[in-house]
Amino acid sequence: MKVKKILFYLVVASVFLYCLFPFLWTLQTALKPAEEVFRLPVSYLPERISLENVRDVFSKRPFGRYVLNSFITAGGATALTLWVASIIAFRLRAMALGKAMRIQRWFLVGAILPPALLVIPVFIVMKHLDLLNSYLGLILAYTALNLPFAVWMLHAAFRQLPRELDEAAVLDGFSSSAILYRIILPLSRPTLAVAAVLVFIFCWNEFILALSLMPSQAKYTVPVGVALLSGASVYEIPWGEINAAVAITTVPIILVIAAFQRWIIEGLTKGAVKG
């Protein structure tokens, strides 16, 4: 029995290592002093912790600017997505379940397409609207992309609230928008929070649209900035700085999902699968 248990935990430990290794490796490279990064044999733990790479990323390159751009677009898109999604989900809730599900299924078709296929049409539309290199353009694109998912999650949550609430509210003279904003949304706060976290992460991580819709360097988001980071020559790719940039981008995400882990799994499974 004991042997079995030890074996079991060995398996669990290797799953841990497999999932976390690339992140940990980036973290340890980022914390190495510049000269240790390019030393052979490879050292598995930094001999000396140094923030040199992190500092260089911000001082030698407009990385702070990229972070700001990412916050503006991801934040804006999250707010807009949740607002529109809650209105749609509220409408769906008012319908018969079968009909609402049929409509949602059509959303599914849109949500499943990889962004690589949407990028050219979206680019053309944004170009004609004169929204390239503009925060608004990317925010609109992200909203469209994440809307179906947000609608599912919110719809699933709204459905659980009893209809009697609405009826009582109508009797009290509430308009339908007041019902949404003053009853339904406050009651669905946990789901809203999880949806916000997830949509924010999706936008923060998105690459191809950001690359195409924001071609000017001053408008790069973090993933684009990291992917296009390069040095004076191919031979001198600044791996220390790149790993520092990767670490700066990923550490906050890991902290956030650590904080929301239980609800994220619940929300994902409810939204993406049951819906």
Added chain:
Amino acid sequence: MIGPEDVGGAWGEVISRFHAEQPDIMIDYISGPWSTDERQNMYIRSFLAADAIELVYMDVIWTAKFAAQEWLMPLDNWFTPHVRAAFLPGDVEAGFYQGHFYRVPVRTDVGMLYYRKDLIPEPPRTWEEFETVCNRYGNPPERYCIVFQGMQYEGLVCNYLEYLWGAGGTPLDKDQNVLLDGKENISALTFMKKVIDSGWAPRSVITFQEQQALEFFEQGKALMMRNWPYAWTILKRSPLVGKVGVVPFIHQTGKEPAGTLGGWGLGIARTTKFPEAAWKFIEFATSPEAQKILHFKRGAVPTRRSLFQDEAILKESPHYRDLYDVLLKARPRPIHPEYPRISAILQKNVSAVLVGIETPAAAALRMDRSIESVLKGKRHSWPRRLLLDYDLKMTLKNTLIFTSFSVPCEFLLGLFFALLTHLPFRGRSLSRLAVLVPWALPTAVMAMTWQWMFNNPFGVVNDFLVRIGLLREPIDWLSTPAGAMFAAVFADVWKTTPFVAIILLAGLQTIPGELKESLSIDGGGRIVMFFHLLLPLLMPFIRVALIFRIIHAAGIFDLMWVLTKGGPADTTRTLSLYIYDLAFRYDEVGYALFLTFLFLICLVLLSLLIVRTTTFRYERI
């Protein structure tokens, strides 16, 4: 303007002197990536976005394309024949497109052969002499005979053309007919391959650009090097000073030597609001004063004839007397608006020959047909073109390979993770968190991490495999076709397994515990339980996960774009990368949309399949 990182501060000084003379005009030097392809893409994206970078610092080969797209402003009124006469004729010629002038040469370049005077008594002039010299003086792996630029990028085309011209061939004739299926091309490719296969050049040249070749040569590990004039300046500051000579590149006996003309020049974006100011800067940046700064600080070869007689310059670079004659014989690459695609085809096929995944004869034939179909492709209707589209066939094949390896792995591993994290044990929620991590991290950003981990020799993958004895020596993962595909599949499996795990975990949670209990009371073992209870009940979830993954693996973009860029030799280029290139690099938006549309239809059909397969669940709720 965008240029590479301003090492040595040459551009900084030119710009600050200009600011001192013209305080009202602000010039902003954007430090772009070292890769010229990437900088060109930055310009193209800026033109397409109608937010053009006003001063266009361009490679000689971009001119035709940028001019044909009407992105540049003709400079005929400023760059009069009188002004023109002061510059090298080849560089001026390369600035013309259909009779108008678009690009003022700032620095020129030509490919040539560096050799160790102290080790080789007489530099080889022909291929035959080269072979003799290599066999006599080369001693790999301590000392190879030659290094050049063999990576799949523009520099490879420059190298290849020197062999092709040296064999008496040329890619396009005056009437733009493709001439690449002849014996000249085959013998050029065969000889290039021979240079690597005979051990005259190290196998790693297929990952070299200029800088790596130079470092290799500088360390004394090669007798000869094909490179640009800039290398001279760097070699002068190295221990090799005085031991290096320069000659034109080798050629076949009885043919003429030729060096590829390169160089950078400045143009003005058509949409600029300040053409006069931009011209003033160009005038300054191409003045003798500025060219000298760029020469002394950056090793740039001037484009003004007079500077080749300048005493200060000749004192610094006495070889400029010889270089001047080589420059007068330099040959430009094909001047054609479709040059980028011509080059891409050449790069890919030459690379395929060097890597060893294609024979010279087959590659020569394919080059010829592919370029022919690009130059004439626009005359065909889209559906017809679809059938002729060679790149489409290849990228479709890569996409299928990628999908068929990654999806099954992801699925099995995801199922395993789901079953594991469904079990009750201490630390379960922590392990669920660990499984979530790869899913939540940005693909494009983590692709950089994977690139680092697969790096040779500093990557942890090589180091680890060597340490535990699975590998005898480090592998260059990302520069071999199988290695790059493996790395891509591995990274994708890592990234997307959690998605499968989450969906299947959700499925497991819908199965009531009583069912399992009653089955185990009936005497069902674990295996029976798995195949007769869990799998059937999980089926709808499995279907969703699989189809979702198939669609996304087929549309993969981020990971490939960052990790392999589709290389080496396009062996990891997938459909999405091809369509993206068509739209954003080759301006074939119409055809790209057509392909997107077809791809979309296929995927929508798949999506509808999902809807169908999951429908009965909704109805039941």
